[in-house]
Amino acid sequence: MSSFDLSEFKVIAAMDIAAAVKAGAKSVTLRQGAVVTPSARDAAASAGIDIAFGGAAPASPSAAGSKWEALLNSPEANRIKEEICAVGRKLWHRSYVDGNGGNISYRLSEDAVLCTPTLVSKSDLKPADMSLVDLDGKQLAGERARTSEILMHLEIYKSVPEAKAVVHCHPPHATAYAITGRVPPTCIIPEFEVFVGRVAISPYETPGTKKFAETVIPFAKTHNTILLSNHGIVCWADTVTHAEWYAEVLETYCATLLIASQLGSPITQIKPDKTQDLLNIKQRLGIPDARHGLQECQLCDMPDPVGAIAIPPQPGSGGKHTTAPDAPTPDDIEAIVKSVTDAVIAALEAKR
Ligand SMILES: [Zn+2]
Numbered sequence: 001m002s003s004f005d006l007s008e009f010k011v012i013a014a015m016d017i018a019a020a021v022k023a024g025a026k027s028v029t030l031r032q033g034a035v036v037t038p039s040a041r042d043a044a045a046s047a048g049i050d051i052a053f054g055g056a057a058p059a060s061p062s063a064a065g066s067k068w069e070a071l072l073n074s075p076e077a078n079r080i081k082e083e084i085c086a087v088g089r090k091l092w093h094r095s096y097v098d099g100n101g102g103n104i105s106y107r108l109s110e111d112a113v114l115c116t117p118t119l120v121s122k123s124d125l126k127p128a129d130m131s132l133v134d135l136d137g138k139q140l141a142g143e144r145a146r147t148s149e150i151l152m153h154l155e156i157y158k159s160v161p162e163a164k165a166v167v168h169c170h171p172p173h174a175t176a177y178a179i180t181g182r183v184p185p186t187c188i189i190p191e192f193e194v195f196v197g198r199v200a201i202s203p204y205e206t207p208g209t210k211k212f213a214e215t216v217i218p219f220a221k222t223h224n225t226i227l228l229s230n231h232g233i234v235c236w237a238d239t240v241t242h243a244e245w246y247a248e249v250l251e252t253y254c255a256t257l258l259i260a261s262q263l264g265s266p267i268t269q270i271k272p273d274k275t276q277d278l279l280n281i282k283q284r285l286g287i288p289d290a291r292h293g294l295q296e297c298q299l300c301d302m303p304d305p306v307g308a309i310a311i312p313p314q315p316g317s318g319g320k321h322t323t324a325p326d327a328p329t330p331d332d333i334e335a336i337v338k339s340v341t342d343a344v345i346a347a348l349e350a351k352r
Contacts, residue, residue: 003052007031008065011131011139013146014039021047029054037118037145039208068140071112072132080106080114080240081127087167087244088116092123096169096247101232103147106165106240107157111135115153117144122169151213156236159220162286163236167243170232173254174247177201178227184254186291187269187300192253193278196225196246197289204229222290225250272296 131142
């Protein structure tokens with residue numbers, strides 16, 4: 001029986017077990033006190049790998065280990081850890097996460113990402129809970145096991161060089177869109193256009209899996225905010241605070257649309273030349289949008305998925321269709337009624 005020595009590591013993830021299985025191991029030896037993630041335990045159980053504790057921790061940390069420990073405890077990392085804790089509390093207080101839901105990360109260096117742990121409420125986060133992972137999700141440092149959803153964050157970092165921070169949460173109004181397969185319409189509220197704009201919706205996959213992580217790849221470059229089908233949302237930005245802002249902007253927008261859709265009147269739309277002004281501001285801020293580079297006339301005409309909101313948006317006040325010259329006059333309305341009536345009568349007569 002070949003045994004695989006993993007006593008070098010403080011935290012054992014599923015991929016460590018997979019590596020041992022690949023090497024032909026029937027058991028693994030861990031250091032006393034090593035943390036085994038739930039998915040690592042499952043992987044060991046399904047591969048029939050025995051886990052033995054008792055390996056001694058290395059007398060002195062390896063050079064690689066001490067490098068990552070140093071990065072995890074660097075002044076910059078410590079500042080970001082505080083920011084992540086503050087953002088976690090905001091998410092929880094705004095009811096964007098519940099239970100241990102949601103996760104937050106920040107790219108500290110080219111090959112290392114700071115992230116929240118698994119199984120901790122975002123309102124209870126402490127700086128010491130954070131861990132450091134590489135771009136494959138392997139934990140490099142930190143006492144607590146990293147979030148299982150880090151793989152999705154990593155796909156965003158790999159696809160978008162500008163992405164420095166990722167926030168994933170489950171805000172109810174935006175998630176209402178995500179569970180109905182709808183995306184909110186655009187050209188309605190300026191702040192939403194500038195900071196978020198047209199969102200994408202990624203197909204459903206089981207959370208925590210590599211397949212789930214990869215669902216965001218086609219959208220991440222041109223969308224800083226993505227609806228995750230039957231799940232929640234994910235936002236990326238230059239800072240953790242800004243990524244959380246985008247979650248707030250989207251959630252408030254979705255809530256406003258849902259309230260407006262109950263008022264019984266059509267929602268008015270910002271006209272295309274004014275939308276172009278907003279997109280120009282957005283481009284100056286360096287915020288991506290799938291509509292950058294489109295003609296003005298195309299900006300608000302991109303088809304919304306079926307049933308984007310209860311009542312389709314109408315051209316806005318100040319828009320050319322509601323100002324006096326183009327608004328239908330009583331005569332116009334009478335003419336329309338007459339032509340419809342004529343057509344109905346003609347059809348009835350043709351049937352006789
Ligand atoms: Zn989630």
